[in-house]
Amino acid sequence: MxxxxxxxxxxxxxxxxxxxxxxxxxxxxxxxxxxxxxxxxxxxxxxxxxxxxxxxxxxxxxxxxxxxxxxxxxxxxxxxxxxxxxxxxxxxxxxxxxxxxxxxxxxxxxxxxxxxxxxxxxxxxxxxxxxxxxxxxxxxxxxxxxxxxxxxxxxxxxxxxxxxxxxxxxxxxxxxxxxxxxxxxxxxxxxxxxxxxxxxxxxxxxxxxxxxxxxxxxxxxxxxxxxxxxxxxxxEVRYKEYFIDDAEIVIVGFGTAGRVALSAVRTAREQGIKVGLLRPITVSPFPTERLSQLTGQARAFLVTEMNMGQMLDDVQLTVRGRVPVEFYGRPGGVVPFPDEILNEIKRINSAPTAGHTDARDAWLTRMTAQV
Amino acid sequence: MQKEIIIAGFGGQGVLFGGQVLAYAAMDTGKDVTWIPSYGPEMRGGTANCTVVIADHEIGSPLVKNPPLAIALNLPSFDKYESLLAAGGTLIVNQSMVDRSAQRNDIHVIMVPCNEIAEEIGDKKLMNMVAMGALLSALPEVSVKDVEKALEGHLPARHKHLLPKNYEALKRGFEHAQKEWDKVPA
Structure with a gap:
């Protein structure tokens, strides 16, 4: 057709x-x-x-x-x-x-x-x-x-x-x-x-x-x-990957947050940052096995969502502290623009995260300072 | 290649349809495209806008903060998008509905008396197609011919008799913008 x-x-x-x-x-x-x-x-x-x-x-x-x-x-x-x-x-x-x-x-x-x-x-x-x-x-x-x-x-x-x-x-x-x-x-x-x-x-x-x-x-x-x-x-697990082969930072995002992240990933790649995207298509069942594999490759994960960090918990349960997990979200009906996610990618790329800070708390602190 | 275009104006000015015609033209020439409207309560009587993204790869964000291209069909849209446009971008302004000139000098502002041109053609509703023609002067990825074909292919049958006037509106808008571009110092 x-x-x-x-x-x-x-x-x-x-x-x-x-x-x-x-x-x-x-x-x-x-x-x-x-x-x-x-x-x-x-x-x-x-x-x-x-x-x-x-x-x-x-x-x-x-x-x-x-x-x-x-x-x-x-x-x-x-x-x-x-x-x-x-x-x-x-x-x-x-x-x-x-x-x-x-x-x-x-x-x-x-x-x-x-x-x-x-x-x-x-x-x-x-x-x-x-x-x-x-x-x-x-x-x-x-x-x-x-x-x-x-x-x-x-x-x-x-x-x-x-x-x-x-x-x-x-x-x-x-x-x-x-x-x-x-x-x-x-x-x-x-x-x-x-x-x-x-x-x-x-x-x-x-x-x-x-x-x-x-x-x-x-x-x-x-x-x-x-x-x-x-x-x-x-x-029945389904997901789609973008620029993942050599990615050191892996973004996890679904739906619109996932595709907005794709724009940010493209720009970051143009700037030489090794970042990729895992976009879950089935959020239940969650792509746990693939995400777990990626902990052997990624030095940080960034979860992007249009909420206050709901899938974030599932990512953290899978990663189990093996690699730092960071979060960027826009709740309330706000759609993030790619440059917001690009800024997060750059931040994570330039400053290795501590890993022991709560991802949601750290995001809330940054958001409070910003808004 | 990726280009983002925002079309904005009052509800009833053909903002959403104009964007759809552009999206059809992009799709019919093999590009990936997204069209997304503002669908909030502002649709009812206030300002309306839509964002069209055209690319030769899988499109990420369907929304854009600082578009390189925009059409402002009324003054509130001119006020809003003059400040949001990316530096070096082009803003097509419906001169018939604004009472001021451009303030920024790091963007191209093309003034087009869309209402007057549409009325000369004989139908003031063609104003959006005049603006579309002007936009195409700054969007080499989509030609006037592509948009004509999109109109022919996707306009409901009961409106097919309006095609020649739509073509005329596109042409007049494009030509008017070309003259404006000629005035821009090289």
């Missing part, structure tokens, strides 16, 4: 349609609304289900119901709306049904603002709903990647019977880039052996539930989820 100029949000919507999305339930919220708006036109055109629910609570529970029947289903929202969905997400996880949720993140907490942010990393990767459950989280950094990962998210959700989230910030949702859409696939409803999709009197009844009143049964369920997660960790 030839490349077309696609807006991130609309590209995600069309990619989902082409991946066989049969039902969408959502509620408008900036900077995500174009996903819903696009599908409100496109889904009825194809005779598929579109519902603008009464709220995000309604939407996520409609997703839950549809997911139990084994159809491809998704919702999308932005930070405050995703918070409302967390109870439903936990039920979906506990019931072990596949569902896709897109979070086009904005500045927070609370009502916050509608500017691009990565403030929901922890909610998506570590927290959110209650209970012990793993989930897959994909972080596109371009419109093309948003398309590809939307398609992948349905496959992963079904393969592992697991929630798959796409987290992107408002910038990727709103921007246009040339991108190639996949071919339109006919809806292929898989005959899952767990789906409650009507027996038609031809088979045994099935039961889907997240209730395990006997703690030993719940424990078995938790362990089953963890074993499945081990497979995800072994098979």
């Amino acid at each position: 030839p490349k077309e100029l696609w807006k991130g949000n609309e590209a995600i919507a069309e990619a989902a349609v082409r991946a066989g999305l049969e039902a969408y339930f959502g509620y408008p919220i900036t900077p995500q609304t174009e996903v819903l708006e696009y599908l409100s036109r496109r889904m009825p055109e194809l005779g598929r289900a579109f519902v603008q629910a009464e709220s995000e609570l309604g939407a996520v529970n409609m997703v839950y119901g549809a997911a139990c029947t084994g159809v491809r289903v998704m919702s999308s929202s932005s930070s405050p709306g995703v918070s409302l969905m967390m109870e439903g997400l936990s039920y979906i996880a506990g019931t072990e049904v596949p569902a896709v949720l897109v979070n086009v993140m904005r500045g927070g907490p609370g009502l916050g603002n509608i500017a691009p942010a990565q403030s929901d990393y922890n909610q998506a990767v570590h927290g959110g709903g209650h209970g012990d459950y793993p989930r897959i989280v994909l972080a596109p950094a371009s419109v093309q990647e948003a398309i590809d990962l939307t398609v992948l998210s349905f496959d992963l959700a079904e393969k592992y019977r697991m929630i798959t989230m796409l987290i992107l910030d408002g910038a990727i949702g709103q921007m246009m880039e040339p991108a190639e859409m996949p071919e339109m696939k006919p809806v292929h409803r898989q005959d899952f052996d767990w789906a409650t999709n009507a027996t038609m009197g031809k088979r045994e009844r099935r039961l889907l539930t997240s209730i395990y009143l006997n703690p030993l049964d719940e424990e078995q369920t938790n362990l089953r989820l963890l074993n499945r997660w081990k497979e995800v960790q072994a098979n």
Whole structure:
């Protein structure tokens, strides 16, 4: 297919349609609304289900119901709306049904603002709903990647019977880039052996539930989820590297923060600084193994995020003090410019870091002096 | 090669569409390109802007602090981007909407009476294409022909009858800017 100029949000919507999305339930919220708006036109055109629910609570529970029947289903929202969905997400996880949720993140907490942010990393990767459950989280950094990962998210959700989230910030949702859409696939409803999709009197009844009143049964369920997660960790880690071969300073950044860092890396390279970029595409599962390998090569890591240092904790857990880790973040809906990250690269390059200072504390001190 | 362009003006002046046409032209000639709008509440009645980045490699940041190229279609945008423009850069200013001359002397400021030229062509809405034509005089990576083709290829069918006037607007803007460049001492 030839490349077309696609807006991130609309590209995600069309990619989902082409991946066989049969039902969408959502509620408008900036900077995500174009996903819903696009599908409100496109889904009825194809005779598929579109519902603008009464709220995000309604939407996520409609997703839950549809997911139990084994159809491809998704919702999308932005930070405050995703918070409302967390109870439903936990039920979906506990019931072990596949569902896709897109979070086009904005500045927070609370009502916050509608500017691009990565403030929901922890909610998506570590927290959110209650209970012990793993989930897959994909972080596109371009419109093309948003398309590809939307398609992948349905496959992963079904393969592992697991929630798959796409987290992107408002910038990727709103921007246009040339991108190639996949071919339109006919809806292929898989005959899952767990789906409650009507027996038609031809088979045994099935039961889907997240209730395990006997703690030993719940424990078995938790362990089953963890074993499945081990497979995800072994098979589904994805990342992209730039200028990494001889890099002595390695930046770790995802989504927009990652691509802004790429601009800084290019300029630093022109100035002879050996710096590279590791951009996680799956933030859950995290590229732990690769990052761990890089501790043998890098003399410092710089984590860049559009938050107060959420992925930073995962990097530090992996690096385990073997190499100094530094942090640069812009929270609240501020997108860093490349020169800010370039300044950090130069600082680290010229003055070896102590390594025993807390990365977030050191950043906060520098920010306080600056702002 | 990488070039960043900011187009700014009032909502309704065709700021976002102008940027998209430029993005299409860049894409159709095989370049990587990003287009990103200001999408905040300022869209509703206030100033609007978009940033277009054109490159021959994978584009990093879609936003730029000090662009080498900008179009200011109104006075608030002139005030804002005259100070933000990178030294040596070029700022295309819609002269019809500003009441002052340039203050910086380390950038090129090209004044174009976009509204008047558009009205001469017969449609004041073409003002953004006049400015676009002027911009192309400082952006050799994209030609007037490339933008014409982009308009032809991507303008909705119901607007196809407007193509000749759009071409005229691009040409007039480009020519006006060329004359301004001729006045710049070598």
